[in-house]
Amino acid sequence: MSDRPHPYVPAAGGMAAVKVTPPPGGRLIDLSLNESSYGASPRAIAAAQARCASPERYPDPASTALREALGRVHDLDPARIVCGNGSEDLLDVIGRIYARPSDEILFTEHGFAQFRLIATRLGATPVTAPERKMTADVDALLAAVTARTKILYLANPNNPTGTYLAAAELRRLHANLPPSVLLVIDSAYAEYVTADDYDSGLTLARERNAENIIVTHTFSKAFGLAAFRVGWAYAPSSATGPMHLVRAIGNVNAIAQAAALAALDDPDFTLEIRDRTARERGRMTAALSAIGVAVPDAVTNFLLARFADAAAAREHLARDGIVTRPVADHGLPAYLRLTIGLPEENDAVIASLRNFMA
Ligand SMILES: Cc1ncc(COP(=O)(O)O)c(C=O)c1O
Incomplete structure (x- = not known):
């Protein structure tokens, strides 16, 4: 069955493999799966x-x-x-x-x-x-x-x-x-x-x-x-x-x-998650745009970031312990998909990409 698609693989492994290095003393920041970064009620x-x-x-x-x-x-x-x-x-x-x-x-x-x-x-x-x-x-x-x-x-x-x-x-x-x-x-x-x-x-x-x-x-x-x-x-x-x-x-x-x-039964929790996510999405969009990374408008808990060389950007982020999702399989080879993380995780992304763009 040569026309079968690849089985689903998480972004850090399988066909999309990239070596991710958690920073010394730091932890891996996985922004590859559109999970909530803000936990559950x-x-x-x-x-x-x-x-x-x-x-x-x-x-x-x-x-x-x-x-x-x-x-x-x-x-x-x-x-x-x-x-x-x-x-x-x-x-x-x-x-x-x-x-x-x-x-x-x-x-x-x-x-x-x-x-x-x-x-x-x-x-x-x-x-x-x-x-x-x-x-x-x-x-x-x-x-x-x-x-x-x-x-x-x-x-x-x-x-x-x-x-x-x-x-x-x-x-x-x-x-x-x-x-x-x-x-x-x-x-x-x-x-x-x-x-x-x-x-x-x-x-x-x-x-x-x-x-x-x-x-x-x-x-x-x-x-x-x-x-x-x-x-x-x-x-x-x-x-x-x-x-x-x-x-x-x-x-x-x-x-x-x-x-x-x-x-x-805890709608306030979900509303708070929505608002925190929106605030961080806005902040990420502005910060990435300011360093020359185009971010199309998104209404979700993730966004797309456009690069001249998305594979190089992904490897750079991975060396800083940040896992992102390539979306070439969706016909978008110039982009990476990033989940909106916690504020400090988003800061790490912005810092890493600032170095990359420089
Ligand atoms: C658009 C869309 N639909 C459905 C799903 C599947 O979600 P789940 O099976 O976890 O409910 C996802 C998961 O990423 C998704 O992005």
Whole structure:
């Protein structure tokens, strides 16, 4: 199978290997995976620890309490929510239900890497539509739809570009899609976005009540629960049955369910993370721009930095103990993706890049 993509590799290892040297007495700063640098709610951690006291008990296979809490928080019917082992699990389950080898799966030029992986795994044809200013372009997406298009995956905001499609454009995209095309809106970074014209997809899904919209969310990013693997999807009733059938029965373990439930109960924590991330993102953008590193606008907990020689910049950062993510595999060879770190981690990045640029 020569056309198989490389398996996923963390940025510091595998095909993307670069030697990272933690500074003497210092620690490695891993900014390669878009994790939250600000931890998780103490309530979520306490709930997870408490559930560890009874490991002999199976988790609720239907994640009932979590779905009901999500329904309350987002004003959604819990019967239309499906939880997963991270949102990547659900994106994959959706692909397996809807797409066959003769189908096309559509996403944007620099779309989230998993979309291509899903298509390839299923033997379906991945099709990309050009972006405009590194942002999804509705007209280009609509022009790329054919009679074979089964799923359009849209990460909003997108990884690795960090950009988002405004609510009105999302509405226009859905309004002009044939009903036979399933629009999957992956809102993994939704909690970071403060723009008034942003919709994670839930408003559209509620408004249209359409058979062809599924919205996915995750607890891995702003909630800081990446290790536990919890995601959820809001889907039409016609899709939830197949999704429950295809997903593994115990796809969300009991510790993860407990942690996610408690995290939902601590909205102030998540808002604070959002605000701290935005402050540091603004500071990083300004500081890097000032030393000649272009940083396109991002609304996420990561940003892209443009270099004349991105590989050399990455090696320089690695020698200072800083791990970044090359994004040449997303068609962006001039860029590195950096997670927004703690203030002192961001200071280290700025200092390292100041030396590099000099
Ligand atoms: C756009 C996007 N969607 C989905 C995911 C998957 O998140 P998880 O499986 O941890 O919920 C990621 C992770 O980086 C992502 O960047």
